[in-house]
Amino acid sequence: MLEFKNVTFKYLEYDYEMLNDLSFSVEKGEFVSIIGASGCGKSTIFRLINGLEKMQSGEIFINEDSIKNLKNYSAYMPQKDLLFPWRTIGDNLSLPMEIQKIKKSDRENRVLEILKEVGLSDYKDKFPKELSGGMRQRVSFARTLLTGSELLLLDEPFSALDSLTRILMQEWLLEEWKHFNKTILFITHDVEEAIFLSKSIFVIQDNPITHMERIEVPLEYPRSRSSMQKPEIIELKESLISRLRQKVNI
Template sequence: MNKPVLEFNKVIFHYKNSEAPILDGIDLQIYENEFISIIGPSGSGKSTIFRLITGLEVPFKGSILLNGENVTNRLGAVGYMPQQDLLMPWRTVLDNAILPLEIKGIKKEIAQAKVRELLDDFGLQGQENALPGNLSGGMRQRVSFLRTILSGSNILLLDEPFSALDAITRLTMQEWLIEQWMKRKKTILFITHDVDEALFLSDRIFVLQQKPHTFIQEVKIPLGRPRTIRDVSKSEMVTLKEKLIDQLRSKVSK
């Protein structure tokens, strides 16, 4: 087993305007180079977990470790890709991509050179001078992911990044994301409402139960790598999918 890069130790959290805990003594370990998906009904706390990891919220009790260290100020310590790409419409692909490097104080010419080296890998060669409004949804998400990679963190948080894409583009982006993840050896946490997407992408799935969360169910995916989308149609995967959907439905109906 690889070393843990993200750990929750007895984390308790509630929002300031409520004393009802969302997380109540949660322990989690996420390992180097893992791909973890988080699924659960709307309002179950998926985004809250991301806000805690990024440092936008802090635990009421417990600790969150990044790469073995108890990092109290986590702002900027992990890469984050939101559901909306948040590209600046007046900036070109190149100038949108260099933003995290600019924030670090890297000179524009050096930052641009670094991004140019990656354009081909990200399917953006020849688009460096295009404005976001002239890009397809898939290409905009590639720029957003490139920007996330350039954060320099070994931990990347992806919050439903493909939810607005059509089915074919979404599948293409899933396959491309797996290629990039395997090539760059990052740890990815991925929020999704799509069980098929979680099954195809993940090593493990975290299933959020009813709040307050005293534990988080973990489901290990019985597929090796490399894998194809057809592997999700195997009998054991269909059975697992049905079980997960039944669980999610039961949480919504309560």
């Protein structure tokens, strides 16, 4: 579904490249995580997919079409929920559909449907300040879904949550991914989170990024927390941490 083909990119204010001749692909319906040291270029990859930055060379394709020719092909969910505090939850969810000029009655119906799906049917008329952190992230994810895009880019969406809420949100996200059958590219610094969620993990070790090592996670779906204690998973976790530790300067 997603393909990077020989992509090279540098920010104009810097002398060095972030990506150099990078190629990789993600299949439709996959859940793939990207891990790497801070500042290695993970979020830059998302910005390029969204067309927020212009690459120096190469091409990015969605379903074999260049993103230069496409609109509304991906949706982005950042670390912060970015809900507008002056809008109700229902109105926040309506925003992507307002931008697409979908008529009001259809917007309202879809908002009610998605609120039911994410377990927040009673919160349509509440304001963001009245919701917990986990609830706000569920709303943010629901808003991402309502863009209608098949490719979802999730940039450390659970990093600010407490550990228990984060675990519950990870389990919830897998259920939603299975239900909506979206393709998800997920950035995280948490190796265990990447393993629990992903079919495959891309590991960034180069600077600039010239390639990403792809590692398959040896777990079937659905997954449970007990599966994280399997010897092969513990070994994988230690291997990934070792790879990342080599690139971290303290």
